[in-house]
Amino acid sequence: MLDFIKKIFSKPSEEKPMSIYEKIGGEAAVDAAVDIFYKKVLADDRISHFFDTVDMAGMIQKQKSFLTMAFGGPNEYTGKDMREAHKHMSLTEEHFGAVAEALVGTLNELSVPQDIIDEIVAVALSVKDDVLNK
Amino acid sequence: MLSKITRWMTGHSEKLDSQLSLKEQETTMPVINYQDTEVSIANGESVLEALEGANFSIPFSCRAGVCHSCMLQTEDAIPEQAQNGLTANQIAQGYFLACSCYPEKSITVKNKDESDLVVGTIVDKKMLNDTVLGLRIQVDFRWFPGQYLSVWYSPSSSGGQAEVSIPRSYSIASRCEAEKIVELHIKRHEQGLVSRWLVDDTSVGDTINLSSPLGNCFYTDEHAQKPLLMACTGTGLAPLYGILLEALAKNHSAPIYLYAAGGDPSHLYYQEELEQLAQKYDNFTYVKAVRRNATQGIIEQDVVELVKEKHPELNGWKIFLCGSPAMIKTLQRNCFFSGAAVSDILVDAFEMAVPATDK
Numbered sequence: 001m002l003d004f005i006k007k008i009f010s011k012p013s014e015e016k017p018m019s020i021y022e023k024i025g026g027e028a029a030v031d032a033a034v035d036i037f038y039k040k041v042l043a044d045d046r047i048s049h050f051f052d053t054v055d056m057a058g059m060i061q062k063q064k065s066f067l068t069m070a071f072g073g074p075n076e077y078t079g080k081d082m083r084e085a086h087k088h089m090s091l092t093e094e095h096f097g098a099v100a101e102a103l104v105g106t107l108n109e110l111s112v113p114q115d116i117i118d119e120i121v122a123v124a125l126s127v128k129d130d131v132l133n134k
Numbered sequence: 135m136l137s138k139i140t141r142w143m144t145g146h147s148e149k150l151d152s153q154l155s156l157k158e159q160e161t162t163m164p165v166i167n168y169q170d171t172e173v174s175i176a177n178g179e180s181v182l183e184a185l186e187g188a189n190f191s192i193p194f195s196c197r198a199g200v201c202h203s204c205m206l207q208t209e210d211a212i213p214e215q216a217q218n219g220l221t222a223n224q225i226a227q228g229y230f231l232a233c234s235c236y237p238e239k240s241i242t243v244k245n246k247d248e249s250d251l252v253v254g255t256i257v258d259k260k261m262l263n264d265t266v267l268g269l270r271i272q273v274d275f276r277w278f279p280g281q282y283l284s285v286w287y288s289p290s291s292s293g294g295q296a297e298v299s300i301p302r303s304y305s306i307a308s309r310c311e312a313e314k315i316v317e318l319h320i321k322r323h324e325q326g327l328v329s330r331w332l333v334d335d336t337s338v339g340d341t342i343n344l345s346s347p348l349g350n351c352f353y354t355d356e357h358a359q360k361p362l363l364m365a366c367t368g369t370g371l372a373p374l375y376g377i378l379l380e381a382l383a384k385n386h387s388a389p390i391y392l393y394a395a396g397g398d399p400s401h402l403y404y405q406e407e408l409e410q411l412a413q414k415y416d417n418f419t420y421v422k423a424v425r426r427n428a429t430q431g432i433i434e435q436d437v438v439e440l441v442k443e444k445h446p447e448l449n450g451w452k453i454f455l456c457g458s459p460a461m462i463k464t465l466q467r468n469c470f471f472s473g474a475a476v477s478d479i480l481v482d483a484f485e486m487a488v489p490a491t492d493k
Contacts, residue, residue, distance in 0.1 A: 076198070
């Protein structure tokens with residue numbers, strides 16, 4: 001994926017603007033990111049219990065959905081969906097921060113350029129109030 | 135007819151050909167068969183949209199092929215894109231994503247993991263150790279060894295009053311061959327209503343009620359080149375034994391490791407059979423582990439620790455784990471951190487019924 005990103009960025013983009021999702025390689029980028037991301041959240045004591053389950057395959061599918069959304073890929077999630085999915089977890093700022101750290105750490109590990117990381121973080125922040133049920 | 139002549143007269147122009155096939159499609163609009171209802175698919179509609187249009191409520195979330203919420207199952211041919219991102223095991227079972235499925239032909243679909251009630255006939259009963267029964271049942275359906283099915287508690291001599299039917303899940307330890315005999319390993323629990331009935335009260339020749347097999351934990355050809363790691367406790371050996379027989383029958387060439395664990399040596403079974411297989415196949419290694427009273431040839435160590443120690447690097451491996459949820463959770467997590475992809479870890483967690491534990 002790193003090569004893919006480099007290729008994209010060495011090419012002058014005179015055509016129609018690409019979404020972040022397209023820029024970083026679409027589904028393949030999500031696949032590359034999800035394992036790294038999942039290892040990070042499982043290793044973080046602040047949040048690991050939300051992710052530690054026998055149904056690891058089901059959990060990874062949820063992480064893929066999340067990353068696809070954060071990367072601006074195809075999804076139809078609404079604020080209401082986000083609220084519904086998280087409201088029983090009593091999440092705090094600390095939890096949200098830990099997940100955001102894991103996300104940024106993952107993107108850094110994949111050498112995603114800073115301006116794209118900023119865009120992805122902005123997407124994640126846009127659902128913060130819904131996730132924290134504020 | 136007219137269009138046929140036109141085509142003949144104008145030669146085989148590609149454009150006309152495609153128009154023609156479009157016309158033919160329109161005249162035979164594909165239909166979805168779902169829950170005994172025929173739902174026609176309008177032009178450009180997905181299976182999800184068509185079923186929603188007919189007032190069926192199918193779970194969905196992203197509607198873009200990512201979240202897998204709208205997964206359904208079929209035995210018919212499926213457009214490739216509707217199985218994008220699914221695992222080989224899901225594809226083998228005919229799973230597909232309703233939101234990304236645009237069928238050109240009629241298709242019969244059902245909710246995934248919906249199983250049918252079927253009957254089987256007991257053809258053999260044999261104790262495999264002091265408490266585990268090997269039960270062989272003649273059936274008339276197909277399965278992948280490693281999948282599980284439910285046995286419905288239905289004692290034949292219930293003396294008048296109808297019993298409440300109770301299902302218990304057991305994994306299948308035999309290959310699906312011409313004679314179609316499923317082998318289940320039943321651990322007899324002192325408090326287990328269903329297991330005591332199966333071990334003590336059933337006889338060869340009895341018919342019993344079953345649900346058709348389900349589950350993702352089985353061998354597919356996609357595994358052929360990958361080293362296999364299998365670990366289990368107790369009757370978790372049943373699905374792994376089936377998977378092992380399937381892999382060996384398909385000439386699996388990469389290494390295969392089986393870790394069979396139990397509390398003490400009396401909890402192990404099929405030792406002779408597995409040792410013979412290990413002798414016959416150079417690529418197969420059989421390891422026995424117990425927590426206490428190990429005898430010769432058996433390692434006294436926790437199986438989770440043992441696997442972690444012996445397999446620090448699992449990148450590219452295919453892993454099968456069967457047993458209690460707690461053991462699986464730890465093993466699965468360790469394997470993931472040792473480099474295995476989550477999609478390469480297949481698990482069969484034996485949830486215990488409360489209070490009558492039966493698996």
